[in-house]
Amino acid sequence: MRYIRVLLVLYIVSVSVNAFADFSESFVKGESLSLPCLGCHGKSKDLSIPSLFGLEEDYIYNSLIEYQTGQREHYLMRIISNGYDDVQLRIISKYYSLQGIKNE
Numbered sequence: 800m801r802y803i804r805v806l807l808v809l810y811i812v813s814v815s816v817n818a819f820a821d822f823s824e825s826f827v828k829g830e831s832l833s834l835p836c837l838g839c840h841g842k843s844k845d846l847s848i849p850s851l852f853g854l855e856e857d858y859i860y861n862s863l864i865e866y867q868t869g870q871r872e873h874y875l876m877r878i879i880s881n882g883y884d885d886v887q888l889r890i891i892s893k894y895y896s897l898q899g900i901k902n903e
């Protein structure tokens with residue numbers, strides 16, 4: 800019985816460590832994938848190009864898809880969004896949505 804309990808605890812610990820590793824790995828990935836965007840978008844809400852910080856994840860993702868497909872027209876954003884695959888766009892969208900400053 801005791802043996803089973805120890806195994807159970809070990810299992811739970813390993814699952815949570817893995818979950819944390821997955822999260823921090825995708826966060827680091829998000830940060831490096833998102834870095835090129837900051838050259839234009841920046842962090843300040845006073846720039847003419849909108850900041851992405853704190854926008855809704857779905858809003859960012861859908862905008863990027865709309866630029867990719869040409870539904871939303873913008874020459875630069877079309878080229879940029881086409882440089883990423885779907886999984887990468889999701890990671891980037893999540894990354895920005897988790898950043899604190901709202902785009903007001």
Ligand code: HEC
Nearest residue numbers: 835836838839840848849859862863872873875876879891
């Ligand atoms: C060369 C400059 C430049 C870079 C680099 C750039 N963007 Fe943009 N982005 C713009 C401009 C300009 C607009 C406004 C376009 C418009 O009017 O539709 C824009 C618009 C957007 C929007 C819509 C914002 C809104 O409020 O509706 C999103 C989302 C976005 N960009 C995401 C990204 C992401 C993610 C990256 C990096 C992968 C990126 N952009 C890199 C110039 C850039």
